[in-house]
Amino acid sequence: MHNAKKCLNKFLEKEIFTIQQFQYREEPPYKWSLKYFKKMEIGEWDSFCEKCLLEYSKKSLDSWKKSQV
Numbered sequence: 209m210h211n212a213k214k215c216l217n218k219f220l221e222k223e224i225f226t227i228q229q230f231q232y233r234e235e236p237p238y239k240w241s242l243k244y245f246k247k248m249e250i251g252e253w254d255s256f257c258e259k260c261l262l263e264y265s266k267k268s269l270d271s272w273k274k275s276q277v
């Protein structure tokens with residue numbers, strides 16, 4: 209998995225993403241996502257490139273689904 213903090217300088221200003229993007233997903237809830245990323249020492253304002261955002265999105269959704277079983 210990519211480290212969000214290493215994404216700095218890998219994208220143009222318009223291509224910067226943060227975990228705040230995850231507040232628009234239906235599942236998991238945003239508060240759950242914040243806790244999930246905090247465990248990985250990733251804060252709300254850490255930057256992601258698009259590739260990392262998609263990767264973290266999939267992994268967090270998979271983790272959410274497993275926790276709901």
